Amino acid sequence: MSGHAVPLLNASGCLDALTAPEVARSLDAFVTKTVTPLPREGNPPPRIAEVEHGMLNSIGLQNPGVDAFLRDHLPRLEELGVPVWVSVGGFSAADFAVVCERLDACDAVATVELNLSCPNVEEAPDTASELVSAARAATTKPLYAKLSPATPDVTETARAVADAGADGLSLVNTIRGLALDPRTRRPCLALGTGGYSGPALRPVALACVHACASALDLPIVGMGGVWSGRDARDLVEVGARAVAIGTVLFSDPGAPARVRAGLNAESPREEALEGGGQLAGAGESPGRRDASSDLRTQKTLQIGPNVPA
Amino acid sequence: MRRELLPVIATEPVGPYVLVRLERGGLEPGAPGQFFMLEAPGRLLPRPMSLCQAPPGELAFLVDPIGPGTRALASLEAGHAIHVLGPLGCGFDLGVQRPLVVAGGIGIAPMPYLSEALGGPPALLGFRSDLHAQAARLLPGAEVVVEPRLVTELLPEEPGDVLACGPEAMLEAVRALVPGAQLAREAPMACGYGACYGCVVEVDGHYERLCVTGPVLREAA
Numbered sequence: 001m002s003g004h005a006v007p008l009l010n011a012s013g014c015l016d017a018l019t020a021p022e023v024a025r026s027l028d029a030f031v032t033k034t035v036t037p038l039p040r041e042g043n044p045p046p047r048i049a050e051v052e053h054g055m056l057n058s059i060g061l062q063n064p065g066v067d068a069f070l071r072d073h074l075p076r077l078e079e080l081g082v083p084v085w086v087s088v089g090g091f092s093a094a095d096f097a098v099v100c101e102r103l104d105a106c107d108a109v110a111t112v113e114l115n116l117s118c119p120n121v122e123e124a125p126d127t128a129s130e131l132v133s134a135a136r137a138a139t140t141k142p143l144y145a146k147l148s149p150a151t152p153d154v155t156e157t158a159r160a161v162a163d164a165g166a167d168g169l170s171l172v173n174t175i176r177g178l179a180l181d182p183r184t185r186r187p188c189l190a191l192g193t194g195g196y197s198g199p200a201l202r203p204v205a206l207a208c209v210h211a212c213a214s215a216l217d218l219p220i221v222g223m224g225g226v227w228s229g230r231d232a233r234d235l236v237e238v239g240a241r242a243v244a245i246g247t248v249l250f251s252d253p254g255a256p257a258r259v260r261a262g263l264n265a266e267s268p269r270e271e272a273l274e275g276g277g278q279l280a281g282a283g284e285s286p287g288r289r290d291a292s293s294d295l296r297t298q299k300t301l302q303i304g305p306n307v308p309a
Numbered sequence: 310m311r312r313e314l315l316p317v318i319a320t321e322p323v324g325p326y327v328l329v330r331l332e333r334g335g336l337e338p339g340a341p342g343q344f345f346m347l348e349a350p351g352r353l354l355p356r357p358m359s360l361c362q363a364p365p366g367e368l369a370f371l372v373d374p375i376g377p378g379t380r381a382l383a384s385l386e387a388g389h390a391i392h393v394l395g396p397l398g399c400g401f402d403l404g405v406q407r408p409l410v411v412a413g414g415i416g417i418a419p420m421p422y423l424s425e426a427l428g429g430p431p432a433l434l435g436f437r438s439d440l441h442a443q444a445a446r447l448l449p450g451a452e453v454v455v456e457p458r459l460v461t462e463l464l465p466e467e468p469g470d471v472l473a474c475g476p477e478a479m480l481e482a483v484r485a486l487v488p489g490a491q492l493a494r495e496a497p498m499a500c501g502y503g504a505c506y507g508c509v510v511e512v513d514g515h516y517e518r519l520c521v522t523g524p525v526l527r528e529a530a
Contacts, residue, residue: 013505013506016503016504019502019503019521020502020503022310023504041515042509045496045497045507045508045510047497047506047509048497048498048499048507049497050377050499054353055354057499057505057507059506059507062509249500250354250355250500251354251499252392253310253312253394253500254312
């Protein structure tokens with residue numbers, strides 16, 4: 001699938017294209033679950049809990065490791081005919097470099113997304129820019145840095161990863177949260193905290209996308225609580241050039257078609273004018289201007305090989 | 310993988326449980342032990358439910374209203390409609406010589422459909438109270454015990470091919486007594502189709518997604 005005005009992707013960790021190929025095919029690109037250098041069993045269950053306005057997850061980057069991914073998964077993903085973005089994670093700059101180097105040789109990999117912000121594993125001691133630099137040195141693939149919204153100024157991190165060689169931003173990852181079982185008064189999740197996703201994340205994502213689009217001229221994949229085409233259009237309106245859906249896929253695997261229909265119903269510009277106006281404080285932001293002009297001029301966000309957005 | 314909006318035919322109390330009867334629409338009932346993701350009105354995530362009964366044109370699910378999602382499902386009425394995804398996962402292996410159905414509490418849910426497919430094999434049921442034991446009417450002819458007696462006390466010396474569903478402690482006891490039993494497990498699930506990795510259980514020392522590998526697991530003999 002290609003040629004949609006605003007490409008629609010899945011958020012990493014929210015879809016397995018091998019168990020649900022038809023869902024993956026309904027997207028403009030498929031983003032894998034995060035791949036690390038070595039296999040990871042992930043965190044003990046319970047790993048998920050529904051909470052008000054969202055859910056918590058603590059999966060812990062369960063994945064087969066880069067060797068098994070390249071051997072067993074990537075060839076089957078390639079057969080889907082959908083551009084493949086590979087999410088890469090690790091616990092040091094060396095980890096990111098190792099995986100990126102392996103991916104660099106794979107034609108089937110369209111883009112590498114760097115998971116710099118998983119809330120469920122110990123944070124790498126290296127800074128985000130060090131991780132991006134290491135990845136940049138290891139691959140010529142387009143690099144998207146996935147950032148946490150849980151920071152006083154996301155644009156600082158965004159600038160740092162841009163300077164380190166990131167080609168784009170994925171905004172936003174989940175926020176760390178905690179829920180207690182009403183009966184036991186103990187945490188619902190085995191490890192206590194988890195990543196908070198779902199509708200509650202929408203305004204957070206909008207704020208981060210808006211801030212980064214205003215501050216930098218990097219393409220942004222916006223994500224966070226998108227449930228409808230209107231939600232996706234909101235992200236585009238504040239500067240996202242592509243949109244990813246995550247938690248909504250859990251409740252409705254048919255969400256891509258539904259969100260896309262709403263997204264394409266009217267252009268973001270028309271929608272904004274119909275809605276009576278401008279985002280307060282966003283009127284002169286370069287990000288906003290860029291986003292809408294890009295859509296008009298089809299300035300490309302490279303989603304996959306030969307698939308200009 | 311198919312998801313449809315299914316009208317509610319009726320909901321019927323069965324002891325403390327509620328039988329939610331839906332029009333089948335274009336969904337297949339699947340194999341006994343497979344499950345469906347049922348939209349829980351007002352909740353973010355659907356809830357996994359194994360199929361209880363499959364009369365012509367109908368899919369019926371037995372719900373234990375213990376949390377906000379299951380209470381929302383139990384409160385459905387004729388005239389409502391909910392989205393249903395399924396059938397999902399791997400059900401019971403029906404190629405068994407001497408089937409014996411064993412269930413505890415809400416674990417009776419998949420057994421009426423399973424029993425029908427197997428031609429009404431013997432069944433052992435355990436419940437925590439007389440009120441809960443009213444659900445035994447869904448499986449006529451079953452032997453029933455109520456706590457403090459345990460369903461595992463009813464297991465014969467040579468139990469044959471055990472197909473079981475119930476609380477973890479009960480399944481653990483069945484596993485110990487009957488190596489090779491087929492156990493229908495339960496886990497919190499967000500998606501039901503392998504996307505979220507939330508429902509893992511430990512199988513042979515590794516975390517496996519229950520919605521993909523199960524929910525029916527055959528324990529190594």
